[in-house]
Amino acid sequence: MPSLLAPQRARPNHLPALDGVRLLAVGLVILHHITSGSQNSFFLHLIGVQRGNGLGPPLFFVLSGALLTTVINDLRDTENRYRTFMLRRVLRIFPLYFGYLLVAFVITFAVTGTPPRNLWAYALFSQNIFLQAAEQTGSKLEMYHLWTIAVQDQFYLLWPLLLWRCKTIRQMRMLCCAGIAGSILSRVLMVVLGLPTDLLIRSLPAVSACMCLGGLLALERSDRTWLSPFLLKAFVPLSILCGIWMWRGLDFTSPLGSLAGYQLVGLTCAAFITAAMHPVTLVARVLSSGVIASGGRKLAFGLYMWHPCLLDFCEHHLPFESKIVRMAIFLTVAILLADLSYRFYEKPFLRMKTGKPRQMPPGNPQTA
Structure with missing residues (x-):
């Protein structure tokens, strides 16, 4: 995913700092799930007060694009x-x-004597479309976080086919801009038509602006325009505006939050990733450091997949009253489980050969 999912092989274009962005995005998701609604401190209030899905998913989507x-x-x-x-x-x-879905099936059947319902929605990566079916699984493992996987897989199916039809970088930029405009228009229509608010944060049309914005960032690496300098200069002002918006408690499912707030967060995430893509910046140096980059490359996907069920268990079933103790246990077990998952389960699949791509006659897109 993206974002959540590390590349299968090292590539010349790979930037370690983007692995660090991936780990940060997972950390924001976990922090949002831990602190949602908290008003105990400025920091926790800033991260947790916003309803919806926090800062993590938009950052995922821009990075994924x-x-x-x-x-x-x-x-x-x-x-x-x-x-x-x-x-x-x-x-x-x-x-x-699918390993997670299998574990959910086994545990649910073992505890209740009946299998989870409506797993077809998850198997088809359509849980962000069939919202009611996805919410009524009866699973004993948390499933609410899997919608991001569905969104990104839907984007994976379409984006290569569209991008390869473009013959020049200019055409690719136009495609990205059209995707952003179409996404914003879809949000306007959803608000006007009064469609379910979950569609504003979980449907591909509504969130594809972030991924198309990420596409523009990728194109900047081969043909730089005004966008990169603008985002670098705007990073601090955008971050301040984003912080004020979060502090005021506006959420992504309100009309203002959907039409203005989400775009503000997406643009701030793009500015942050732009800073990460420039090695001379402090953001890039921190995020490309060994432990952070390695954690994003190897552990981020496992942390994202397993943390909800571990968090639920640690919050409700550990015999400790102190939340600090329970959260320390949660983080320790989550990191260990993600590491074991990568070493002994995910890594063998990543080593499978997909065949060395054979080069066709050169057809790299031109800048104009």
């Missing part, structure tokens, strides 16, 4: 490019995702 666009362009001049692209995504996503 940047990484995905880079990978797609790397495969542009290879044979069987779509097959190669999808096979790599399958090897990265499917083992842990």
